[in-house]
Amino acid sequence: MIDLVNLTIQFGDRILFEDVNLKINPLDRICLVGSNGSGKSTLLKVIAGMDEAESGSVQKQKNLRIGYLPQEFIAFSGRSLFDEVKSTMKELIFLQKREDEINELLSDDRNLSSNEDALLHELGEIQHKKEGSGFYSADSKIEKVLTGLGFSISDFSKDVGTFSGGWQMRVHLAKILLVENDIILLDEPTNHLDIESLEWLIDYLKSYKSALIIVSHDKHFVNSVTNKTIEIFNKKLIFYRGNYNDYLKFKSEREIQLKAQFEYQQKKIKETEKFIERFRYKATKAKQVQSRIKQLEKLDSIQLFENEKEISLRFPSPPKSSALPINLVDVSKSFADKKVLDNINLKIERGEKIAFLGPNGAGKTTLAKIIAGKLNVTSGKVEIGNNTFISYYAQEAAEELNLENTIFEEASASSEEATPVQIRTLLGSFLFSDDDVFKKVGVLSGGEKSRLALSKILLTKANVVILDEPTNHLDVSSKAVLQNALIQFTGSLIIVSHDVDFLKPIAAKVIEVKNHTIKIYHGDIDYFLFKRNEEAPQALYDRQDEISSTKLTRKDEKRIEAELRQKKFKATKTLTDDLNKAELKIEELELRKSELEVLLNDENLYNDSEKIKQVTTEYETVKSELQQLYSQWDEMSEKLEAIESEFKL
Numbered sequence: 040m041i042d043l044v045n046l047t048i049q050f051g052d053r054i055l056f057e058d059v060n061l062k063i064n065p066l067d068r069i070c071l072v073g074s075n076g077s078g079k080s081t082l083l084k085v086i087a088g089m090d091e092a093e094s095g096s097v098q099k100q101k102n103l104r105i106g107y108l109p110q111e112f113i114a115f116s117g118r119s120l121f122d123e124v125k126s127t128m129k130e131l132i133f134l135q136k137r138e139d140e141i142n143e144l145l146s147d148d149r150n151l152s153s154n155e156d157a158l159l160h161e162l163g164e165i166q167h168k169k170e171g172s173g174f175y176s177a178d179s180k181i182e183k184v185l186t187g188l189g190f191s192i193s194d195f196s197k198d199v200g201t202f203s204g205g206w207q208m209r210v211h212l213a214k215i216l217l218v219e220n221d222i223i224l225l226d227e228p229t230n231h232l233d234i235e236s237l238e239w240l241i242d243y244l245k246s247y248k249s250a251l252i253i254v255s256h257d258k259h260f261v262n263s264v265t266n267k268t269i270e271i272f273n274k275k276l277i278f279y280r281g282n283y284n285d286y287l288k289f290k291s292e293r294e295i296q297l298k299a300q301f302e303y304q305q306k307k308i309k310e311t312e313k314f315i316e317r318f319r320y321k322a323t324k325a326k327q328v329q330s331r332i333k334q335l336e337k338l339d340s341i342q343l344f345e346n347e348k349e350i351s352l353r354f355p356s357p358p359k360s361s362a363l364p365i366n367l368v369d370v371s372k373s374f375a376d377k378k379v380l381d382n383i384n385l386k387i388e389r390g391e392k393i394a395f396l397g398p399n400g401a402g403k404t405t406l407a408k409i410i411a412g413k414l415n416v417t418s419g420k421v422e423i424g425n426n427t428f429i430s431y432y433a434q435e436a437a438e439e440l441n442l443e444n445t446i447f448e449e450a451s452a453s454s455e456e457a458t459p460v461q462i463r464t465l466l467g468s469f470l471f472s473d474d475d476v477f478k479k480v481g482v483l484s485g486g487e488k489s490r491l492a493l494s495k496i497l498l499t500k501a502n503v504v505i506l507d508e509p510t511n512h513l514d515v516s517s518k519a520v521l522q523n524a525l526i527q528f529t530g531s532l533i534i535v536s537h538d539v540d541f542l543k544p545i546a547a548k549v550i551e552v553k554n555h556t557i558k559i560y561h562g563d564i565d566y567f568l569f570k571r572n573e574e575a576p577q578a579l580y581d582r583q584d585e586i587s588s589t590k591l592t593r594k595d596e597k598r599i600e601a602e603l604r605q606k607k608f609k610a611t612k613t614l615t616d617d618l619n620k621a622e623l624k625i626e627e628l629e630l631r632k633s634e635l636e637v638l639l640n641d642e643n644l645y646n647d648s649e650k651i652k653q654v655t656t657e658y659e660t661v662k663s664e665l666q667q668l669y670s671q672w673d674e675m676s677e678k679l680e681a682i683e684s685e686f687k688l
Contacts, residue, residue, distance in 0.1 A: 040065050040103065040221065040250065041086065043276075046095035048081060055081055057274040058095070063222065068251045070261040070283050073271030074514065079254045080110065082271070083224045086252070106215035106223040106249075110230075114207045116200025120190065123199040124181055127214040131174050138165050184213050187239040189232075189398055205231030205399065216243065222250040229257045230511050233399045234537045238568075256515055258283055259540040304338075311335055357502035357530045361424030362389050364503050364531055365410055370419035372405055379405050381555040383419070387503075392525075392532040394546035394564065403535045403552045404433065404507055410533065411505050430501030432509060437488035442481035446471050446491060449480050454498035462498070468520040469494045469513075493521070502530035510538045539564055614679050621672045628665045635661065 041063040048056040055078035063069070063086075071079050084090040085097060087107040115123050126132070141162050145155070169175065185195065188209045194202075199210055208231045215223060229237055237260065244251065244264045255261050261283045268279040268286035279286045311331050318324035365387035372380040379402040387393065387410075395403045408414040409421060411431035423429075440449055450462050457465075466476050469490045483491065493509055504525075510518050518541055525532060525545050536542055542564050549560040549567040560567045635658040638644055644651055 040100050042098040043086075044096045044098060046085070046097065047093045048078065048085060048090075049093045050078070050081060054274060056092075056271075056276070059274075059276050061269070061276050061278075063250060063252070065221070066248070066250055067267055068265045069253070070265040070268045070286070071252055071254050071271070072268060072283065072286065072515075074516075077271040079271060080226050083107065083226055083252065083254065084109070087224055100221075103222070104218065104220045106218060106220035108208075108211055108215055108223075108225045108228055110226045112208065112211050114200065114204070115210055116198065118199055119196050120185070120199045120202070120210065121181060121195040123210060124185060124213045124217060125177070127218050128177060131169075131177055134165055134169055134174060138162065138169075141165070181213075181217060184216050184243075187236065187243060188213055189236040189400075209236070212240075216247070220249050222252070223247070225251070225253045225255070227255055228253070229255055229260050229537065231399070232537055233401075234396050234539065235398055237537050237539075256510065256513065256518060257538055257540065258515070259538070262540075308335065308338070357428070357500050358426055360389050360427045360502045360531065363387070363422075364389055364424040364427040366422040366424070367410070368420050368422065370409065370421065371417050372402070372409060372414065373417045378555055380409075380552075383557055385550070385557060385559075387531055387533070389502075389531055390529065391548055392528075392546050393534070393548045393550055394542050394567075395533060395535040395550050395552060396537070396567065397552035401552045402555070406552055406557075407431070407433075407505050407507050407533060407535050427503055428499075428501045429503045429505065430496050430499045431505045431507075432493055432496050433507035436492040440480050440488055440492060442479065444480050445477050446480060446483075447476040449491060450476075450495055450498060453495040454500075457498055465494055465497060466491075469517055490517070497521075497524055503533075504528065504530060505533045505535075507535040508537075509534065510536060510541050539568075611679060614675055618672065618675050618679065621668055621675065625665065625668050625672065628661050628668065632658070632661050632665065 043059055043061040043063075046056055046059040046061075047054065048059075071082065073079050081090060084107075085092055087105055088097075089107070089109075118126065141158050145158055145162075182192075182195075186192070190206075190209070199207075202210065208228075212225075212228060228240070232240065237257075241260060241263045251264065253261055253265060265282050266280075268281065268283055270277040270279065270286065270290075279289055281289065311334060315328055315331050315335075318328050321328075363386055365385075367383050367385040370380060370383040370385075371378070383406070395407060397403050405414060408431075409416055411429055412421075412423075413431060441452075444452070446466060447459075447462065450466055451457070451459075454462070463476060466472070471487075471491070471494075480488065480491065489511070490513065493506075493513075496504060496506070506525075509521065513521065518538075522541055522545065525534075532545070534542060534546065547563055549562070549564065551558045551560065551567070551571075560570060562570075635654060638654050639658065644654065
């Protein structure tokens with residue numbers, strides 16, 4: 040489908056890729072990995088045709104359709120959200136436009152002539168194409184994608200220009216997903232998605248029939264949707280079968296083997312060099328010496344992969360806060376006439392590590408800012424416990440940096456106790472190394488400023504730390520450093536994030552912010568996801584109610600029924616399969632139980648003590664397994680009945 044042939048790509052004076060060769064096949068689902076600045080985004084641009092290579096070629100099959108989502112994009116405006124997204128379906132729009140033109144010609148007797156038959160024939164062809172191209176389900180598909188990405192039906196008629204940057208990214212993504220592309224290139228698509236939209240996107244991409252190449256620091260996302268990994272290393276592309284976790288495992292095993300090979304090679308080189316030095320001037324050994332010299336010249340030197348430095352960072356031990364550092368009592372917050380939070384009561388106890396989750400725009404950041412003292416409440420009160428020190432990080436924290444300071448000076452201002460070595464080690468883990476630390480803050484990019492602001496949090500003595508989307512500008516290694524530091528943190532912690540993989544080992548409690556209120560889950564992220572899936576049928580009915588609030592045609596009703604049937608099938612498929620397997624196993628064991636009972640009733644069996652023992656043991660085992668299976672079957676049947684009752688059509 041796509042062949043990169045002897046591709047060399049240069050950025051300024053630096054060569055990113057040299058003589059790269061890669062074949063991308065239909066339905067390949069690739070995670071593209073590499074350190075920051077290694078050229079991941081540049082490679083996507085070259086494949087998409089946005090940038091050109093210095094040499095080599097990108098060979099594509101004829102009429103290849105490529106969908107490309109960059110990190111930076113131009114905002115849309117001038118159309119409604121629905122019309123903007125539909126505008127990407129150019130073939131369907133053309134068919135409708137041409138049909139309208141033909142109908143207008145046919146309706147005007149003055150224009151009818153000998154070409155009437157040709158127009159009618161063309162009209163028939165258009166109708167045939169509309170049926171085959173999914174024309175009549177296009178609006179339903181648009182609605183499904185937009186709501187899946189977090190837009191509400193009331194958003195559909197809004198001017199697309201009124202949406203913020205994160206929502207504009209979702210518009211771009213929706214347009215890409217709605218076109219039948221042969222390959223989709225996604226550059227950090229999860230940065231602006233909440234957890235609900237992220238899970239929806241994962242499900243959507245799993246069934247999407249095209250090739251994928253994804254650049255993302257979200258391990259949960261790429262592990263869920265990719266099955267191949269390409270690593271950019273040393274100006275080359277290294278291919279691995281398997282998802283990101285498989286790649287990490289293979290990489291670790293490979294580096295162990297490579298190190299052993301390197302050490303063996305170094306040992307042989309030293310032995311050969313020793314032989315050459317010892318017999319270099321001995322005439323009788325001249326032939327052997329020359330042979331050894333040629334061996335060294337022909338030797339392919341083994342290059343070890345550069346391992347990232349193992350950095351272990353800890354927050355300074357904070358002073359002990361009161362047992363209840365934060366207490367929200369009947370807190371409500373509105374912006375003008377828009378209510379965001381309504382009558383929130385929340386106690387945050389000392390040492391708790393909490394994740395704030397929920398749809399974008401539901402009020403997670405507003406709640407975090409209220410707790411941090413960055414926003415005043417409309418009503419209610421926020422009680423701060425004795426000896427409570429709060430530190431808050433958000434994307435706008437970068438705007439509070441002193442642009443005249445160097446990076447090192449700005450970081451040092453956060454701590455009087457940290458040594459220069461500790462500060463430089465910390466900055467290095469956030470990708471500020473060597474002489475970079477002496478750059479002025481004013482020359483940094485937006486992402487670099489965000490990383491610097493985040494690094495300053497680790498130098499404070501706060502005993503309540505609030506982080507709003509802390510991982511958006513971090514690569515995998517920097518995220519791991521922050522993650523480990525937060526795991527070890529002994530104070531209270533609140534994290535607003537959609538990054539499931541980042542949150543899993545940290546959060547022990549989840550607060551879902553939704554519909555102006557909160558719901559508390561006393562468990563980790565896995566528990567939250569499990570409970571949310573349990574509650575999915577009710578969410579589906581809520582969705583149906585939202586649609587039903589508008590005037591429905593019979594076609595809409597049929598579509599809703601079809602969606603419910605599909606949801607029911609997905610919700611019950613695993614359980615139904617497990618039930619069928621259990622029934623087959625029960626039949627098998629019941630048959631074996633009957634056979635063993637026949638044996639036990641045979642008098643001849645009792646002449647062989649070993650045989651009696653063997654048959655009796657197996658009989659008891661089969662009975663026990665059957666009892667467990669009966670119990671499991673009953674439990675699964677009850678669950679299946681409960682789910683099916685929730686999906687009554």
